[in-house]
Amino acid sequence: MWASQRAGAVPDSIFGRMNAAAGRARAAGLEVIDLSIGSSDQPPPEAALAALREATRDPDTYRYPLFSDTAPLREAAAAYLARRFGVTVDPDTEVLPLIGAQEGLAHLLMAVTDPGDTLLLPDPCYPPYLGAAAVASLRAVPLPLRSEHGFLPDLDAVPGDLAPRALLLNYPNNPTSAVADGAFFTRAAAWCRARGTLLIHDHPYAELTFGGYRAPSALGAGLEGVVELHSLSKTHHLGGFRVGFAAGDAGAIAALARVKGAVDFHAYLGIQRAATVALGLPDALGRAAAQTFEERRDALVPALRELGWEVATPQASMYVWARVPGLEDSVAYAVRLAEDTGVVLSPGRAFGMLGEGFVRFALVQPPIQLAEAARRLGQGRSVRHGRQS
Numbered sequence: 477m478w479a480s481q482r483a484g485a486v487p488d489s490i491f492g493r494m495n496a497a498a499g500r501a502r503a504a505g506l507e508v509i510d511l512s513i514g515s516s517d518q519p520p521p522e523a524a525l526a527a528l529r530e531a532t533r534d535p536d537t538y539r540y541p542l543f544s545d546t547a548p549l550r551e552a553a554a555a556y557l558a559r560r561f562g563v564t565v566d567p568d569t570e571v572l573p574l575i576g577a578q579e580g581l582a583h584l585l586m587a588v589t590d591p592g593d594t595l596l597l598p599d600p601c602y603p604p605y606l607g608a609a610a611v612a613s614l615r616a617v618p619l620p621l622r623s624e625h626g627f628l629p630d631l632d633a634v635p636g637d638l639a640p641r642a643l644l645l646n647y648p649n650n651p652t653s654a655v656a657d658g659a660f661f662t663r664a665a666a667w668c669r670a671r672g673t674l675l676i677h678d679h680p681y682a683e684l685t686f687g688g689y690r691a692p693s694a695l696g697a698g699l700e701g702v703v704e705l706h707s708l709s710k711t712h713h714l715g716g717f718r719v720g721f722a723a724g725d726a727g728a729i730a731a732l733a734r735v736k737g738a739v740d741f742h743a744y745l746g747i748q749r750a751a752t753v754a755l756g757l758p759d760a761l762g763r764a765a766a767q768t769f770e771e772r773r774d775a776l777v778p779a780l781r782e783l784g785w786e787v788a789t790p791q792a793s794m795y796v797w798a799r800v801p802g803l804e805d806s807v808a809y810a811v812r813l814a815e816d817t818g819v820v821l822s823p824g825r826a827f828g829m830l831g832e833g834f835v836r837f838a839l840v841q842p843p844i845q846l847a848e849a850a851r852r853l854g855q856g857r858s859v860r861h862g863r864q865s
């Protein structure tokens with residue numbers, strides 16, 4: 477009775493169904509290997525935890541934090557962008573701390589769009605994008621990401637009269653693990669500027685890159701009309717602390733600050749201090765985090781190929797996106813798989829229409845568990861295919 481149209485438009489999450497299936501597997505005595513959610517299993521950097529512990533003993537952190545109190549984190553974010561990407565931003569006007577990239581995106585959309593505006597967003601995509609679009613009362617138009625184009629969008633195929641208010645991209649990508657180079661962002665930013673479209677780049681996997689590959693920043697294409705969202709959840713394993721930052725176009729950042737001013741009082745100062753310390757840590761820390769996920773990738777991908785699955789070797793992120801031979805209903809498949817084998821994956825359909833036929837593995841367990849998951853997939857194969865509905 478009290479749900480607004482806006483609330484009603486937020487799509488249901490399939491993860492609840494997966495969680496219930498995992499519960500049934502446990503109740504049936506199976507040891508569950510949960511690879512469904514990209515929540516890091518690694519501890520945050522000790523220096524960041526120490527900063528938080530110390531902050532809890534500092535009475536100055538008990539009050540509401542003001543914008544001026546966010547200066548150290550804004551400066552650390554600007555220094556990180558300069559050090560890592562060679563991008564110069566003004567910490568006073570072009571950076572804003574977030575309570576996670578997910579919070580930032582939802583409020584950014586409210587800040588830079590009006591109800592009924594068009595948002596171009598990838599299909600498949602991180603599911604909360606659709607919820608954020610619904611909460612901002614936007615018309616969400618899917619931009620296909622297909623394997624034959626390296627899961628990059630074909631912007632030339634977008635109808636010329638569409639006039640989206642914003643284009644949302646995310647590379648390294650969740651769920652496909654695809655990557656984009658600097659030239660791609662230059663083209664995307666030029667495409668957006670020609671249409672009066674804001675380019676929003678969601679960049680939580682900036683440091684989780686493998687081998688010699690390093691991910692670029694969309695801000696390398698210039699700050700005008702571009703906003704990038706960064707997260708401390710993945711590289712720094714601070715997901716539960718809810719902290720990140722937005723950087724880019726000063727007008728969009730100012731609009732975001734106005735909306736957030738009506739909603740929150742910034743993160744607890746202790747969490748800001750932990751994030752400030754984390755962003756200042758040597759880049760070797762990001763490399764070590766990436767190596768953990770690279771080793772897991774190397775345990776899983778060959779094992780899946782042995783099962784006859786079509787899997788690209790990801791160059792980044794914490795996911796493996798796999799097309800399952802002959803799969804037509806990824807949700808039914810993933811639920812059945814969880815119940816029969818205890819291996820919990822994300823069905824590709826959870827990420828959009830074009831995710832159908834795929835499943836996503838989150839590399840959130842050690843290599844030995846990933847090998848065990850692949851072994852169970854192999855054993856369960858004939859049963860599963862026979863029981864798909």
Ligand SMILES: Cc1ncc(COP(=O)(O)O)c(C=O)c1O
Nearest residue numbers: 514576577578602650707709720
């Ligand atoms: C593409 C993408 N954006 C945002 C997030 C959430 O980031 P945060 O924890 O900073 O809100 C995730 C988490 O999985 C993600 O995959």
